[in-house]
Amino acid sequence: MSFVANTDRDRAEMLKVAGFAGVDGLFSDIPADLQIARLNLPDGRSESEVYDRLHNLSHRNAHNLVCFLGGGFYDHYIPACVDELASRAEFYTAYTPYQPEASQGTLQAIFEYQSAICRLTQMEVANASLYDGGTALYEAAMMAVRITGRRKILLDSGVNPIYRNILYCYTSNLSIEFCEVEVSHGQSDRQRIADSLDESVAAIILQNPNFFGGVDDFTDIAALAHAKGALAVVSAYPISLGLLKAPGSMGADIVTGEGQSLGLPLSFGGPYLGFMATRMEYVRKMPGRLVGETTDASGRRGFVLTLQAREQHIRREKAMSNICSNEALCALRASIYLSWLGKQGLRELAMLCAQKAEYAKTRFSAIPGVEVKKTTPTFNEFTLALPCDASVVVSRLVDKGFAAGYPLGRYYKGMGNYLLVAVTEKRTREEMGMLAEAMEAVL
Amino acid sequence: MSFVANTDRDRAEMLKVAGFAGVDGLFSDIPADLQIARLNLPDGRSESEVYDRLHNLSHRNAHNLVCFLGGGFYDHYIPACVDELASRAEFYTAYTPYQPEASQGTLQAIFEYQSAICRLTQMEVANASLYDGGTALYEAAMMAVRITGRRKILLDSGVNPIYRNILYCYTSNLSIEFCEVEVSHGQSDRQRIADSLDESVAAIILQNPNFFGGVDDFTDIAALAHAKGALAVVSAYPISLGLLKAPGSMGADIVTGEGQSLGLPLSFGGPYLGFMATRMEYVRKMPGRLVGETTDASGRRGFVLTLQAREQHIRREKAMSNICSNEALCALRASIYLSWLGKQGLRELAMLCAQKAEYAKTRFSAIPGVEVKKTTPTFNEFTLALPCDASVVVSRLVDKGFAAGYPLGRYYKGMGNYLLVAVTEKRTREEMGMLAEAMEAVL
Amino acid sequence: MSKLIFERSSPGRRAFNLPGLSEAEKSCRLHIPGKYFREQPAELPELSEMEVVRHFVGLSRRNFSVDGQMYPLGSCTMKYNPKICERVAALDGFSSLHPLLPQLRGGGMLTQGALEVLYETEQMLCEIAGMDAFSLQPSAGAHGELTGMMLVAAYHRDKGNRKTRVIIPDSAHGTNPSSAAIAGYSVTTVPTGPDGDIDLGKYEAALGSDVAAVMLTCPNTLGLFERDISRIAAMAHKHDALLYYDGANLNALLGRCRPGDLGFDVVHINLHKTFATPHGGGGPGSGPVGVKKHLVPFLPTSIVVKRADGTFALEYDRAKSIGYIAPFYGNFAVILRAYAYMLLLGGNGMREVSENAVLNANYILAKLKGRYDLPYARQCMHECVFSATRQLAKGVHALDVAKALIDRGIHPPTIYFPLVVKEALMIEPTETESREQMDEFISAMLEIADLAERDPKAFADMPRTTPVSRLDETKAARNMKFSA
């Protein structure tokens, strides 16, 4: 099943028109010895057989575990209208809106997405999307390097360790110097940051809430950075912005984050959505596509891709980023999701998550030997100190039907007994109670 | 969550505009003692809670049994494009195309559906749909009564017993006389039919394949009926028409059937799709909506509901039927499905089903004590004679993961040991083998 | 011009792909004699899958719909269809359930989830309608009416009553007299009085011992509450005539007034109206029938019962049942959507429905009554019925008003129904339309009223913005081209 429309008869006639004796002639530019007779792959199968195979494979995953896993990726409920609208063929089978008159749907949707991100983060301009929260942070780091002309970056250890790995990976050939600043008691360490900041620093990278779930206000740190001519880059969890101070109002210069929680399924790691917002003064240094408002000849409002001189297809090796295809459909989902929630809904949702997390804490702290780390306030994710190896506990809880959280030992030395637990609006009181009971039982 | 758009403020302003002091005033025509203070129902729940509840309920059904159940309702594969296209909002959130200029999509789709049904059945005109195959057969019976002015109907016992029950139910106040003609050796009994046919008979109702799976050619019976001025009504399984002689070419006057197999999910009994086709001479006696081709002022082709004088909204108590809302979206699905299959696909699909059924027969006939009834040729469904009560066997096979078929004892006296087994293209050789082995084990 | 799918066909094209046969299967010979085969395959269209997709995507774009436009089609309750209801209806555990599965073990043990949905839906409908039991089997409103009439007949037969007539007001929907007739009754029509209620005197005169039932819609199709309903009920019951409720307009009363409390003995409810299941371009619907105690024994086969142990079962053995009105349990996937909708709304949400539906209609009524004639100058319930008589004086018909609305991006109201109103414009905004959207509709209607006065000829070639302009209906009826 190759989805080819034409029949043998069509092909015969077309070959004639095009002046070929046979199909092989079409490939005569390819030296014969470089052609293969056939791929060593099985023949195609029918739709129903392929469905059966994938359906069976889908059942070979423990997706039914009650999910307390977070770590930057959250099990929020996705309203049905997000799926329905984002699966409109006109959206998902279109491509980048190079022809604006034939793409006003996509363009306006992205413009609205950019607007929503600006409002959420309290920043002035947001791009059309980047691959994910991690590469967005890398792009922010490089943007800071471009803006400041400096090559050193301070990195708070509360930033998602996966993202820190991404930063290291991408910059390994670029002589960028990173300086990790350890959190103290789960919170960004002002003293160490102040000590590390100097005129060589391009940016300090922070995360709110940080990887341990801790909530912070980085206004003072941003001020410290600015005093040294450095930028403040903040990676944020968008749902938390329903409740928490926006990075823009803390003085952040670049805000990035993972948009998965905005109506995207977890889907085993992607596609996700990197968002990025900044101040207008930096817009020409920003990577990624950008939609702007304009008018047509009769004055009707319309939208186009703009400031393209930043991009690879115009600037080639001098572009701000090499990104081309981004995550447009994911941005659309986020936009629909945020429109569904609206001003009040996002706030209520954030409250709900926070409140439930507080309840979960009361249940866990009642378990002998378990300590809820309370050094910092938290939003919907928090750290438990267990009396034994967290990864062992977690594995036992899988048998009880729970994905109980993320053991911190993998990325934080000496934290082998610590467990990161996330709570979303989908977790019921009963589920939290059952997890607490199960945990008590397996300890 | 009532999906109401307006806010309290909107409501207050609107009440003022409309001249009401409060909401209660809107209902002042209803005597106060006939109003209630509140419904004794729980408060509304959120979308995610409702989803959870329904998701849980959906798992409390044995839908994963490997399905050899048929009886007129079949587990065919539904191509993904049928779901995707039929769930276009513009189709499913529209209503009956009363305003043709704003409904050309629905109207053309129905016109194409009517065309496909005509081609499938080899009849001249098909209506826009009826509720299901059973009520379609009842409508056909009444149509025959209207056409002939006679009130007696011969009913082959090979007609689906559920449909026979429906015929009896609907006509119980209408002094219609039914005469059931027993099949002999699983096939319509020509002699008995000839003996029962006389000038008082409005129609003979037949089914192909019949309920036992037997395939027939009713040309001779139709001729017998016509000779007595009676109509031949045939209920057909549309997938079988990929291979089998069409009722139209047997001389049938009215053809009906259940369209579920044309891309509709089994969905525990509905919504289904009753189709009906007839000769042009009877079109004014036909129930149901009908779409016809016409043109607009500039000669562009368009489609409208037509011959509405047959219908209730014009003719009221003299209408051909009381049907109003029908199964338009199901007809759309059928039309998409048939377009996906196309001329060759339907034939190949029918072949596939028939061939697989033959294979299944070889497996079952190898089981000691099991006999495959071979008195008539079959299409994709056939009857097994078991050495014991079929319903007991079926219940045991449920534990092995099979819906093994339909025990005939419920509707046919003396057939307690008989099992009706259906095979579709979805059943693999492995599944058929496993069922045969399981059956041998439980006997 | 949009091509027919048959006109896009090209021999040998294929969208289909089917599983192959194993050698073992292939080697089995078909035992069907040649004479049973069809000679030529059916001339279905041959297209690639992409061509099929483009064809139907293209068709869909030639439709107005609730998700695209305001759709104030009176009597049809074109409210928003929540997307979550589509999601639950698609759940595998429901959509792939064979209807004969309950019979394979212990009266439904294999389908407990589905039976619970049916049972709970019935229970909720009983509370909502004030009835004692429901059957969910009817596939639409008219199907419910016919079922109801068969229940009426069974009731009278059981009591030994000889009844031949059904009384129906002249404002009734066509399905009412049609259903009564098809059930074997003759129909007596009673006129509407000057204030839009049934003419009580004529009604009383029409009653008699041969009357099996009185069929009413309430509020009636004029969007007006039948104020004498209690007397109407009492008078019918005096003759042992049953009172039938056409529930098409239940949206007006939801959570505030129950047909059962008004004296109705049999009701049907349109789940595709009041309970937000999508209309599908003309179905599928679902028209459950509810009855008071005295009619319970006659309900269609089967019914869902709850056993003492909390499990659910299907009961088939019911001596007085009218029998099979549907092959199984009704349009299950439609019922499922309605069930989800009811859970979403709850009792509180349902009351909001009627409050807002009625308010919205009265808001439109207030804004338009200066410019369109109101045949019955009363407050309305969930819909308001105007007459285009004033426009007609200039030669502009209700149909013209409708076509002008299409050009303004709004689906027209129901026109020419109810029949008792000349040039009727029957407007039902439903509770889900926003004030802003209604204001747009109102402006459009006022603009149209202006235009009718100023330039009545302008309507002749409307609509102009649609893929086709006004279609020749006479030609369609004459040419009788019903298939390609």
Next chain:
Amino acid sequence: MSKLIFERSSPGRRAFNLPGLSEAEKSCRLHIPGKYFREQPAELPELSEMEVVRHFVGLSRRNFSVDGQMYPLGSCTMKYNPKICERVAALDGFSSLHPLLPQLRGGGMLTQGALEVLYETEQMLCEIAGMDAFSLQPSAGAHGELTGMMLVAAYHRDKGNRKTRVIIPDSAHGTNPSSAAIAGYSVTTVPTGPDGDIDLGKYEAALGSDVAAVMLTCPNTLGLFERDISRIAAMAHKHDALLYYDGANLNALLGRCRPGDLGFDVVHINLHKTFATPHGGGGPGSGPVGVKKHLVPFLPTSIVVKRADGTFALEYDRAKSIGYIAPFYGNFAVILRAYAYMLLLGGNGMREVSENAVLNANYILAKLKGRYDLPYARQCMHECVFSATRQLAKGVHALDVAKALIDRGIHPPTIYFPLVVKEALMIEPTETESREQMDEFISAMLEIADLAERDPKAFADMPRTTPVSRLDETKAARNMKFSA
């Protein structure tokens, strides 16, 4: 004019509905100090769910798309996206899978199904591309390029090579030089020769010991097969420069010719092109990177391995790996669609893809070459690149041709790319377009060519059939209005 969603907002409207809290939960106090709270909620739009739905349904109708129109956008391979792939991507068992789940037990034991998908996809891609291993992590083509360049750098670092330059032909897509630069290399551009192949002499001259890699697209962006590919490869390898394959155009070779056999060391493949995953209005995509043996140790972390017992695991501990280029395993749901597509096609179907893609392009080439200038008069592969120079002589630009096509219901080809062709019109029909549809396109192009000769001024106000006409791009750049 289509309102912005913010302009449809009305205070207090709500589409959202959220679960309630139990009393126990409610009674828990938040321990977040006031200073951490935001002062004002974000000004997100407030609408009812129906309003949200109508807004986005309305927007969708302002788009061209593959499911709506022919979309011969060169270099983008806008082929049909099979619907079954959407269905499998939506399966709960995949879509609700948390990416950290593999870490909760034994290296992936909780996600065996998902890992099998990844593993098998990699295996199939290896066979298709003739490579030894694949990483599925890159999220798009450009991401794959960057990953590839990082692999190149790691390879040279490991060998102690000192390399600073990457050679790229002038016809290359902008992402190529950009990716090389972002990976830390300087870029040397080599011109295209007169016949559309790379200028071999200049290429040889550009080579040197400091060249880390040569990035090629093949067929190149002119739609022409690079006939000297073997020599190009040999010359690069002589300098220990690696040959990088931009797989954007793999559709031309599928099942017939493998980049690995041509001498490429690193390749990326665009699953959203060759493997039919939908383009989503500009992503998400997926750009897996494949390598020959000598580069395997450097592949990103993690990789999927098959254990001796047949189970699958994620390997993280890889000393020479370049590290994390994505948070997890790539755009899984995109990969899943491509996997399903590969199973559907099989080896035989893939060969049909290239045969038909190339035939379709040559058919269009043959039909249009009389009326549009062909800068390189050779047979093409999967796309053909014309130049509107002849039209330009009359004042009609490639842009005008594009807008005229829009009015004829066809999405324009890629224009002004590749940069080496003046007024480029880059046409890629893909294998899924039918002959009839291409004939429509051809007629439209010929009609446009006629019009350009007859009435070149007619183009100025095209397109006329779209919701907006030509937009003022300068104004957009000047006004810098990027949000509402």
